[in-house]
Amino acid sequence: MRTGLCNLLLTAVVLIAAPVQAFAAQTVVVDAGHGGSDPGAVGVNGLYEKTVNYDIATKLRQLLIKLGYDVVLTRDSDEYISLAERVDMTARATPALFVSVHANSHTNANVNGSLVLYYDKDYPQESYPATDAMTALSPESKQLASLVLQNMVSEAGFADKGIVPSAAYVIRMGQVPSILVETAFLSNKSDAALLADESVRMKLATGIAKGIAAYLPQALPGGFSDISGHWASDAIVRLKDKGLVEGGIGNRYEPDKPMTRAEWLTIADRLFHFDTLIQSKTANQTVRQTVYGNAETTFKDLNGKHWAYETFRRAISLGYISGYEDGTVRPDQAVTRSEVAALLERMTDGPNSSPWTKAADFTDVPLTYWASGSIYRMKQKGILNGITEKTFAPARSMTRAEMAAMIDRYVAASATKEAKGALTANALKDSTAAKVPVSTANDSK
Ligand SMILES: [Zn+2]
Numbered sequence: 001m002r003t004g005l006c007n008l009l010l011t012a013v014v015l016i017a018a019p020v021q022a023f024a025a026q027t028v029v030v031d032a033g034h035g036g037s038d039p040g041a042v043g044v045n046g047l048y049e050k051t052v053n054y055d056i057a058t059k060l061r062q063l064l065i066k067l068g069y070d071v072v073l074t075r076d077s078d079e080y081i082s083l084a085e086r087v088d089m090t091a092r093a094t095p096a097l098f099v100s101v102h103a104n105s106h107t108n109a110n111v112n113g114s115l116v117l118y119y120d121k122d123y124p125q126e127s128y129p130a131t132d133a134m135t136a137l138s139p140e141s142k143q144l145a146s147l148v149l150q151n152m153v154s155e156a157g158f159a160d161k162g163i164v165p166s167a168a169y170v171i172r173m174g175q176v177p178s179i180l181v182e183t184a185f186l187s188n189k190s191d192a193a194l195l196a197d198e199s200v201r202m203k204l205a206t207g208i209a210k211g212i213a214a215y216l217p218q219a220l221p222g223g224f225s226d227i228s229g230h231w232a233s234d235a236i237v238r239l240k241d242k243g244l245v246e247g248g249i250g251n252r253y254e255p256d257k258p259m260t261r262a263e264w265l266t267i268a269d270r271l272f273h274f275d276t277l278i279q280s281k282t283a284n285q286t287v288r289q290t291v292y293g294n295a296e297t298t299f300k301d302l303n304g305k306h307w308a309y310e311t312f313r314r315a316i317s318l319g320y321i322s323g324y325e326d327g328t329v330r331p332d333q334a335v336t337r338s339e340v341a342a343l344l345e346r347m348t349d350g351p352n353s354s355p356w357t358k359a360a361d362f363t364d365v366p367l368t369y370w371a372s373g374s375i376y377r378m379k380q381k382g383i384l385n386g387i388t389e390k391t392f393a394p395a396r397s398m399t400r401a402e403m404a405a406m407i408d409r410y411v412a413a414s415a416t417k418e419a420k421g422a423l424t425a426n427a428l429k430d431s432t433a434a435k436v437p438v439s440t441a442n443d444s445k
Contacts (some may be wrong), residue, residue, distance in 0.1 A: 026096035026216060027070040029089070031170060032057035033180075035101040038082030041105035045196060049103045050078065051197050056183060057101045059205035067213050068221060068228030084167040090174055096216055097144060097177045099208065100170050104182040104194055111161030112188040114152055114204075117180040117192035118145040119172040122166035128167035133175040140177040148179060148211030155207030156200060158184045158191065177215075181208060224253040232401035233410035235301035244407060246268050253403035257333035258405035263400070264343075265315050267407060272347055274314035281318070299329040305330055320346055338371035340406070341384055341394075345374040348410075364394040369394060383410045 032054040034040030040049030049087075054075070056334040072093040074086045081089075088246045090098050104115070118141035134141070145163040153160045162390070174375045185205050186193035194200045213225070221228050222237035224247050232255055239245045244267050247253055268274075304311055308331055314320045316329075320343060323329040335343075365372050376391060378384035384406055386392040398406075 023294055026092060027072060027093055028064055028212060028216075029072045029074065029093050029095040029098045030057045030060050030064070031074040031086055031090070031098065031100040033100055035078055037077050041103060041186045043103075043192040043195065045186075045192045046188050047186060047192060047356035049105070049186055049445050052103045052183070052186070052201065054078065055198075056201050056205050056208075059202055060099075060208050062102065063205055063209035064212065067225050069212075069216075074173065082394055084173075086170055087173045090170075095176055097212065098170070098174050098179070099144075099148070099212065100178075100180040102180060102182050104185045104316070105187040106185055109187055109189065109198075109325050109419055112185050112191045113161040113352045114149060114156070114184055115182045116145040116149040116152075116163045117166035117168055117171060117182065118142050118163060119167065123165035125167040128169075128172060130167070130172035130296075131175065134172050134178065135374070137177050141179060142169065144177045144215045145179045146213070147214045148181060148208050150301070151211035151214065152181070152204055153185070154209030155210065156183075156194075156203040158194070181234045182258075212239070214362045223247060224228070226252045230255050230401060232405045236401070236404045238408055238411075239404050245404065253400060255404070256399050259400045260332050260334045261329075261339075262312070263332040264335045264340065264398075264403060265311050265321070266308055267403070268320075268343070268347055269311045269314060271407065274311070274318060278314060278317055299323050299327060302331060302387055308444035323360045327389075336367070337384075337392065337398045337402070338394035340373060340398050341378050343373040344383070344406075344410070345377060348414075349377070350408065361390065362368070363388055365392050381413060383413060 032050070034053060036050075038050065040050060047130060057073060058076075061073055064071045067223075072095065074089050077079050086100075100150070119130050119138055120142060121130075121135045122133075123140040124130070130138075144161065149160065149163055152158075166172075166180065168180050171180050184195050186192045186195060195378070196233065204229065217223065222240040224236065227233045227236050236245065236255065237254055240247075271286050299312075299316075306312070312321065312331060316323075321329060340443070354358075356401040362375070365375050369375075371394060374383065375394060379386070388398075
């Protein structure tokens with residue numbers, strides 16, 4: 001029923017937008033409809049709606065946690081909870097959004113498909129008024145409903161029955177964008193059979209999760225779907241902000257996966273700007289061409305088709321990479337922790353120049369180890385850490401998380417140094433004029 005009430009409400013509405021914390025996980029409330037003494041609809045195959053709802057809700061919870069959200073379930077067992085309690089529980093959780101999971105039923109057994117309900121201020125029902133917040137948030141709820149339905153239909157393949165304005169209690173009495181998902185019809189023979197299928201329920205949960213993630217992408221730290229709660233999460237996000245790392249398929253960073261030599265060199269290239277270094281090292285273009293020209297013929301497993309080819313050519317011409325004895329450079333092999341220590345030192349301080357002491361007592365890095373100097377110098381500078389107090393695991397591959405933490409520490413440690421570097425560059429440039437004061441850089445920065 002349409003009334004003039006909505007106009008009144010519209011003018012009174014104040015939309016309360018909670019400030020979004022950049023990297024904190026956001027909370028989603030997942031409400032499994034019915035439960036306990038209330039079975040909900042009963043399927044033509046005898047399936048209880050409360051059972052289907054609960055299974056999809058718990059699957060959805062797992063998927064959302066994987067995506068980096070915090071999840072609150074309104075019920076986590078087969079128990080009766082009133083609608084008012086569900087709404088109160090949601091308010092206490094102060095979530096980013098609310099999603100209620102249901103299965104549908106119709107007197108006409110032919111009716112089938114998925115639909116999503118939301119409260120719409122343009123279709124108010126006089127006897128069922130919404131909260132001011134839900135009235136104000138109806139465009140948000142509508143957007144959420146559309147994204148969830150769209151993803152659910154494409155994942156699970158049920159007929160698309162569209163998004164539907166509704167005054168159902170849980171979606172009109174809340175304080176955050178809210179939807180009620182009707183996965184499929186238990187009153188329809190084909191839908192009910194599919195709802196009884198575990199793999200179909202997973203597809204429905206996956207579609208709902210994808211829709212939520214599409215609506216709330218900012219919940220993911222750095223936009224990555226798999227680093228929330230990871231020990232290196234903050235470092236990874238800082239590197240992402242600096243453009244040093246990026247996500248792969250599905251915006252995954254894969255923090256615990258070994259980093260390849262190509263990936264490591266790519267980060268180093270972005271950090272140290274190999275091309276600029278080459279230009280400053282080689283006086284003329286002919287020399288650069290000559291050096292570059294060797295790269296391809298020297299290593300039998302590196303050719304122009306490799307995605308990191310240009311980076312390798314630059315690293316080779318700078319003398320960072322010398323390859324293995326068998327004439328390979330193994331771009332897709334995992335880089336070891338000792339190789340990283342040696343390479344990072346080569347890129348930053350030059351080879352084995354500075355004096356060093358055994359800054360830590362790594363039992364697995366004797367002084368005779370080939371990279372012991374690099375490892376202890378980098379440890380001394382606070383850039384590399386062991387995997388425990390006593391061990392460094394030099395021959396183990398370095399994970400993408402360890403790499404991020406190391407680069408993050410390097411960037412922080414070299415902030416002062418970089419300020420000095422800028423000063424030097426400016427001083428050189430200005431020396432011809434010899435007029436500009438050069439004491440503008442701040443070492444304590
Ligand atoms: Zn229901």
